[in-house]
């Protein structure tokens with residue numbers, strides 16, 4: 001009998017072109033390569049300089065998301081790109097895709113969107129696959145039981161040319177989430193709590209597998225929210241074992257297997273979950289029963305707390321480095337130690353990003369926003385994750401709810417998550433955001449970010465101050 | 474890529490943990506389509522204040538750190554995004570090595586691919602280097618990749634880990650794509666023996 005194996009090991013082993021040795025890393029085969037305009041141009045240049053082709057254009061899909069504007073379409077139905085540098089970058093991607101025979105979901109076309117939203121939406125993301133992209137939030141796709149991780153531009157070139165990567169086998173970490181989420185507490189709060197508890201470096205070198213009652217109870221889109229932020233815990237990837245929830249989500253999507261192929265696929269996918277007794281190198285735990293809505297107060301995603309708590313005091317930290325870091329963070333955020341965040345004024349509310357811009361996120365947000373108004377002096381941006389999400393939301397009348405409340409209903413893209421386009425938060429302003437990073441300057445130079453769930457973002461947007469969503473439910 | 478072996482370098486310290494890639498290269502500088510010209514982007518929002526004036530207090534703005542090629546930083550250096558612009562910008566800023574107590578995985582891998590040496594040091598060495606950078610900004614270190622050592626001014630040599638394969642690549646100035654391209658037969662064999670378990674991308 002073979003030893004019990006983890007989900008990660010099963011997927012990894014099935015993709016070894018060559019196993020690793022002491023001298024050389026493993027050659028790992030990649031099933032799906034997603035590319036976008038920002039991290040791919042230099043890789044294509046490399047290919048051209050060496051006279052190399054794209055080995056498997058059929059396993060490569062491109063979209064435009066990071067530097068694209070999310071402003072309304074013009075009279076011709078086109079989203080104009082005013083920024084010349086962004087336009088050049090988008091043009092470059094278009095040329096590269098045409099020259100190398102890669103399918104591209106160009107700006108404004110029906111399947112365009114944030115790279116980690118469109119993969120799952122199109123049924124491209126499937127259990128058991130290896131998926132990479134020149135983007136750290138590729139971990140999102142792990143929600144399906146795929147091994148999915150971010151790579152750099154050199155590696156984008158490697159995959160384009162050879163469909164393979166050189167990798168050392170990472171270690172595994174079981175992240176057990178027991179119990180059930182209470183009302184007003186969401187998947188976003190689970191992952192913010194895990195990172196607050198174990199730190200932004202806690203997962204470095206590991207692949208997380210999220211498991212336990214609370215994870216099983218989540219929808220696929222909620223699991224994506226959790227896997228998405230694995231990288232914020234330092235992990236290489238995050239995975240959830242595929243189950244019937246997964247199969248139902250994949251079924252019927254444009255690129256999903258059909259008919260008998262689907263049955264065969266499900267049989268294979270059903271063999272992937274970690275065997276009973278499989279050993280992990282590390283373990284983390286969280287109790288969902290005790291969870292409340294979470295919020296960050298600092299400048300990395302690990303600086304988070306229960307929304308009802310007070311901002312921690314650097315003076316009470318014994319570790320010198322941690323104290324320096326917290327001091328610096330609170331100075332940047334202009335926050336008082338020991339004071340609660342509840343009631344703190346915000347200027348901007350952002351509902352979007354690959355963490356929380358899928359249809360289920362918009363539904364939850366619209367549900368709470370219905371019949372309410374965004375507070376005076378608050379700008380609320382709603383940015384759907386993809387054109388498909390946008391279309392679906394409009395079919396359900398969600399856009400009407402957002403607009404009626406005074407929020408902006410924008411085109412699909414990364415938007416204010418990283419402020420590469422004009423959707424920036426002005427210096428010194430506070431933004432409550434459903435995105436994944438509260439780094440200094442992430443949403444624009446001098447911008448101050450509070451990360452939270454879509455419910456907390458809506459509750460705060462309508463109150464104008466940081467608000468526990470449970471008080472509005 | 475130029476081969477790396479032994480070099481001497483002047484140090485500069487940014488003694489903070491969790492320096493993320495948005496710090497190293499803010500996103501607005503990512504609209505480039507080549508690797509060049511990122512020197513200005515390096516730590517842009519730390520070098521220049523929100524009001525547009527240079528921050529004289531920022532360590533890399535001080536006259537005494539000019540010409541530094543070895544950066545000293547705290548835990549989890551390079552966390553955040555996968556942007557390879559981070560190591561490109563550090564190289565454009567004149568750095569050939571970063572010494573930190575730990576690195577984020579993707580940054581570490583990206584740095585190695587570009588010949589920017591990421592060196593993991595213990596906390597004691599880190600503290601010593603941070604003090605040295607304060608006391609004597611002219612401090613130089615000798616880094617010997619073949620021997621995997623960093624030699625401090627007091628003569629103490631500190632050993633550092635590095636993956637054997639990456640080391641060979643760096644010492645010889647060869648990049649990993651060349652190696653992968655040579656695996657073509659094995660890759661074809663894999664593709665033959667592994668019919669896709671599911672019909673994807675159809």
Ligand code: SF4
Nearest residue numbers: 137353354414417418
């Ligand atoms: S939404 Fe934000 S985190 Fe996600 S891919 Fe875009 S920039 Fe990256």
